[in-house]
Amino acid sequence: METKSNQKLAVFLIIMTLIFQSCKEKPKKIDRPEKSIDYKHAILLEAEFIRTREKIINEYLNIEDTREYWFELEKLKEYIAYVEQEAKTLGYQNLGIRIYKGAYPNDPKYPDPGLSTVFLVPTGNKTTSKASFSPISTTLVINDNIAEIPAYNYGHAGKPPKEL
Template sequence: MKMINLKKEMLLLLGISFLVLYSCQKPIDPIEKPKKTISIKEAKQLQDNYIRTRSVILKDTFGYEDSREVWFSLEELEQYLSYVKQEATKKGYQDLGVRIYFGANDPTEKRKFGLSTVFLAPTGKKEYQRGSFLNFNYQDDHGENIYEIDPLNRGGVGDPPVNY
């Protein structure tokens, strides 16, 4: 009888301990909206400007509608950004960023000029030894391309394009 009560008390104590420990975990802080986000209205205006000033010219030149959007999953982007942080840090880079370049896929039978695409290239500033009186290493505010880390491509292009 005494053994059964002891087991119940132990189970109760373990249960309470688990609840206390679980409830004491720090809540995840909400992520603030980035300062450089734009409104949906502004995004639509940017795309309308592109269609009016560039897409029409490309369609007239190519004879078909070119892609004007590229899709990457959040998982792919998060993995790539984590990989860039890891590799760039190992290689001595700081102030990391990503530069997005426009590109064109190779021609195909269907698309003799290929379709437009983008690729993401990591950027950063090399950590140079400090302490010199003069630093002759000029870099712009956005850092240099890190050619030691492969860019990201292979996003899905809209064919036909999807309007925003």
């Protein structure tokens, strides 16, 4: 009798295990981000840059400057995770990334001497108390670059620039 009970229990456990394994949560579908643009719009923006700026920049500098940059997605994820970790310890919220244009000095120790580059600077809001005689707490929100966290650079620039 005890053997039949053990067999029933074993069958029940096997069935329950199979049911739970088949109920794995499906990956959540990620919706298209609100500020994403389609490829045709991206081509229009690049064409406008080429039409209004590229010739002037290249003629003035007497070079074929780059205008597109590539960063490895996994490295960007690592950088973003690092920014989130460090910003949290520094008391920043509402994090973001500000992208700056720059140019490497015309020195061979740089990857693309004399050419343009972009670099990413973390930003955030830090809430600090404002001096007040009021018993109600007031706060001053500062949205700025987070200078305590290193910026991110050294992607790969198109030489010559790659058309969109």
